[in-house]
């Protein structure tokens with residue numbers, strides 16, 4: 001007797017092929033079959049699934065766009081690569097070759113910059129955590145130390161008694177730029193007079209070389225206006241220093257924080273349509289500085305510590321579909337081999353994910369899960385997605401910022417990172433982890449052997 005077919009609950013879904021959505025956008029999803037002309041198929045075959053891919057071409061193009069936006073509007077501009085955004089050595093070296101200095105926020109990052117061949121006097125040292133040893137090293141190397149709080153200022157004043165060189169310092173200033181919540185936990189506040197007080201103490205001590213003023217007003221700033229406010233306030237401090245002490249600072253450092261084209265969760269429109277361009281940020285900052293009371297014959301150098309906006313577009317994750325299932329309510333779900341452990345930014349971005357080959361035009365509302373045995377492992381909670389099958393490949397776009405530094409080793413081993421150079425050659429710039437590399441630092445007490 002033949003077995004009775006198992007009952008499956010019928011599901012009714014709307015066919016959306018060829019129909020526009022409520023914003024008038026085509027619901028047919030584009031596909032990404034190649035990155036810098038190298039087929040995704042081949043990259044996965046050669047380097048495994050999943051893999052991180054970085055495009056040097058895109059890094060250089062983005063950097064040169066940003067540079068042009070600022071250098072056409074302001075006389076002297078210097079970029080410093082924000083290490084924490086992506087400190088793969090190969091990535092840092094591309095930026096350094098393009099002329100970027102290094103911007104670091106820890107002793108570890110400071111040493112990494114030195115090992116990447118950056119001269120001490122081209123390193124900007126930020127952050128609230130600098131040990132006395134870090135401060136001595138940075139002083140002797142002639143690096144730019146951006147003071148975060150009074151305790152650090154006192155440390156520097158005592159260090160200056162013993163070092164051969166005078167510490168070269170700036171203060172980090174936080175201020176009301178019209179963006180809330182304010183990032184007032186870093187640096188000295190402008191409105192309550194702390195910043196002015198710190199500057200007075202530095203100059204009256206005569207022990208430190210005050211060379212600059214710094215701010216970093218936030219990250220993923222979706223409008224350029226706060227930068228204009230911040231630049232005006234720093235310019236005003238510089239003018240007051242000149243008047244009271246006849247002291248001219250050499251640079252104004254506007255930090256990072258320009259938005260990348262990723263879409264924030266809950267945003268109504270895609271980030272690529274709403275985020276300001278480099279030109280708009282550059283216009284706001286340079287106008288504020290040029291129109292200030294700063295001496296036009298000795299305009300300070302404009303430093304920029306742009307991270308996210310320079311590297312996000314250059315990064316991709318490629319990988320494979322592991323399975324499809326129906327959830328209890330009939331909703332389609334797809335499990336892929338990228339989890340939140342390697343795509344940290346999926347906690348705040350609606351990452352763009354695309355099929356890597358032609359598919360049927362039928363798309364369905366889908367939840368995309370990562371491979372972790374954990375409820376929070378959701379890459380997209382709701383996206384109209386075509387029906388890929390187990391083993392089919394996908395590409396996640398704009399993942400170059402913060403994922404390769406904020407990722408965590410959890411449940412699975414982290415994959416390879418591959419760089420495609422400007423000639424189209426591929427290079428592994430970080431090997432995939434192995435059981436050996438992961439447990440190399442572990443020790444088992446003798447009695448457990």
Ligand SMILES: *Cc1c(COP(=O)(O)O)cnc(C)c1O
Nearest residue numbers: 082216219256257305306307308
């Ligand atoms: C993180 C950071 C940056 C880079 O910020 P992005 O948002 O990636 O541009 C720059 N400066 C400082 C001090 C930072 O902490």
